Amino acid sequence: MKKVTQREIRGIRLSTYMCGLAFLTSFVILLSCLFIGYTQERQSIEQQVLELNEIHAKELSHITESLVAAMQHSLEESAKYIIAHPAESEQLAQSNLDYFRNSSSFFNAVFLIKPNKTIAFNSPTSLNQAGTKLTSRISIDALEAKRPTISSPYIGKINRTIILLTHPLFNSSGEYQGMLAGTLYLQKKNELKELLGTNSRKTDGSYFYVVDREGNIIYHPNPSMININVQQNKVVQALMQGKSGKQIVVNSKNRTYLAGYSVISNVGWGIVFQTPIENTNVYSSNLVRSTLIYLVPVIILFMLFIFWLSRWLGKPLYLLAAYAQNLAAGHRGKNRPKLNRWNYEARQLHHAIMMLEEETGEKERRLQSEANQDPLTGLLNRRALQSITDNWVYNQYSFAVIILDIDHFKSVNDTYGHPVGDEVLKMLAGVLRSQVRTEDLCFRYGGEEFVILLYEVSEHEVMEIAERIRQTTAIFPTPMGPKITISLGVTLSQDGESEAQQLFKHADTALYQAKENGRNQTVFYSF
Known part of the structure; x- marks a missing residue:
């Protein structure tokens, strides 16, 4: 016959069950709270970051739109001046062109081009392009368009990645006299780069970049990315369709970002402001850590309270069980417990x-x-x-x-x-x-x-x-x-x-x- 131990006879006390149940319940509730809090916080942060990035992108698009409009206006006014005040000498024409470039500081270089595709004057003169013919298809198309243009990035004669802005020259008789062109060197200092480059990369890994209507990168905090076509990016595809908004996107390096984007309407460019999605995990983890700091002491106090309460609640039953055991042993009336009215x-x-x-x-x-x-x-x-x-x-x-x-x-x-x-x-x-x-x-x-x-x-x-x-x-x-x-x-x-x-x-x-x-x-x- 199997020997029955004292522990098997006594069993486990009710207070032990209650404490175990309370601990298990608290543990499950804590895990549920942490999981729900982490998930909800991450989703909330993602949504907030997406909205903020969209706002940043729109603000930058407005600023860039104003700057490009100012550049075009500057070209237009200078073109009017050149037509209205023909230079009496080549030296004066060159001086006027130098004055225009230096006074606005919009362009890295300015050119006056004749209808026969010959560069009449250029500023700065160190470029030594005066008297040479246009060779790039983009500049020739701009000349033949006979209207204001803004080009996509291309490699110019001086072997630099540039953007070309032009304005046609028509005399009072309506005869086409050529065009006034300003160039932006995308890897060099200029007004556009100064504007976009200010705080373009944040300490949290957020940054923005600019693409043209063809999906070519015009500006990027990493200069090696300039003039790279990224039209396979979903955000860039939306910009090329004239859409603004926000979405989660995977970039060319297979990293996930929270992107806000906005179209620069007057030129068809787009600005993308994006933040690494890992940032939301960091913020959410901080929430979990803070929650633990506040909840763990509360749970410990709760467990101590449950332990005390279970002992208090279980004591009358324990005493009654002991009295019943005495009855079973034939000791009637021994250690009779008092009536517990509240239980x-x-x-x-x-x-x-x-x-x-x-x-x-x-x-x-x-x-x-x-x-x-x-x-x-x-x-x-x-x-x-x-x-x-x-x-x-x-x-x-x-x-x-x-x-x-x-x-x-x-x-x-x-x-x-x-x-x-x-x-x-x-x-x-x-x-x-x-x-x-x-x-x-x-x-x-x-x-x-x-x-x-x-x-x-x-x-x-x-x-x-x-x-x-x-x-x-x-x-x-x-x-x-x-x-x-x-x-x-x-x-x-x-x-x-x-x-x-x-x-x-x-x-x-x-x-x-x-x-x-x-x-x-x-x-x-x-x-």
């Missing part, structure tokens, strides 16, 4: 154990002498009533007492004889048993008088039960034919009432009042 389960268990103890003792006593049972009705007798009532009063149980007897029972015995009277008593005992609850106890007090103890009932409930017994008795068939009636006195135990005899006195007073009032009624004893 429903402990109170009911206390009552059940006490009832079990009483029933066990009652069975033992009945086996010895059957002294506690009325042999005629099968109900508990007066001795059992006294013992149980004393026990209930000692344990401060809340209960009610009903004392009742049969109205004019003497006439039944006198008219039909004592055997019929005994049958009437048994009949009434059956009625009492059928109308009370399982936790209530019925007693034969003596002669035709009976007592009922009702556990934890209100005044309304006990009166309802008493009236039900009275009404049922009044219509119940009797052994001799005519119906019988009963009178009942009812009382409730009161706090501080230390003797069962006082309760019976109150109930008996109420019973006497019922008889004085004409019998066949229930009277509640009022203090």
Whole structure:
């Protein structure tokens, strides 16, 4: 046979289960909060960054649009001046061109080009392009267009990546005189680069770049990226379609960014302002870290509270379990726990154990002498009533007492004889048993008088039960034919009432009042 250990006998205490459940619940809630908080925060930050980047892109597009418009206006005004004030000499023409370039500082170089594709003058003169022919297709197309143009980036004669801005020259007769052209060197210092290059790369890894209408990079904080075509980028594709907005995008180096983008409407260029998506993970991780810093102490305090509470809640049950073990071992009455009124389960268990103890003792006593049972009705007798009532009063149980007897029972015995009277008593005992609850106890007090103890009932409930017994008795068939009636006195135990005899006195007073009032009624004893 397997040997049973002491731990297997005792089992695990309720407080241990409660602490384990509380810890598991707290752990699951913490993980859920962290996961939800991390996810929601990351999504919120991503949305905020996308919106901010779109705002930045729009602001930069407005600024760039204004700068390009200023460049075009400067070319237009200079073209008007050149037409309106023809230079009397080549030296004066060169001086005027140098003055235009130096006064605006918009362009790295300025050219005056004749209709026959010959460069008449250039500034600075160090370029030595005067008298040479145009060779690039872009510059030739601009000359032949005879209207203001802005080119895509291209490699010029001087082997530099440039953007060409032009304005046509027409005299007062409408004859085409060539064009005035300004060039921006994308890798050199100029007004556009100065504007865009200010704080173009942030400490958090955010940066912006500019593309032309063909998807070529015009500006990038990394100079090696200039003039690279990135039209396969989804954001750039949207810009090429004239759209502005925001979205998550993967760049050419397979890195994910939160991008805001905006079109520069007057030239068809686009600006993309983007932030590495890893930044949101950093911010979200900081949130998780902050949440842990604040939540962990709270959870620790909560666990300590649960530990204390579980011990407090479990103590009455533990004491009752120990008392039940003593009962099982035959040590009746040893270390009897007090009634715990605030704990429903402990109170009911206390009552059940006490009832079990009483029933066990009652069975033992009945086996010895059957002294506690009325042999005629099968109900508990007066001795059992006294013992149980004393026990209930000692344990401060809340209960009610009903004392009742049969109205004019003497006439039944006198008219039909004592055997019929005994049958009437048994009949009434059956009625009492059928109308009370399982936790209530019925007693034969003596002669035709009976007592009922009702556990934890209100005044309304006990009166309802008493009236039900009275009404049922009044219509119940009797052994001799005519119906019988009963009178009942009812009382409730009161706090501080230390003797069962006082309760019976109150109930008996109420019973006497019922008889004085004409019998066949229930009277509640009022203090």
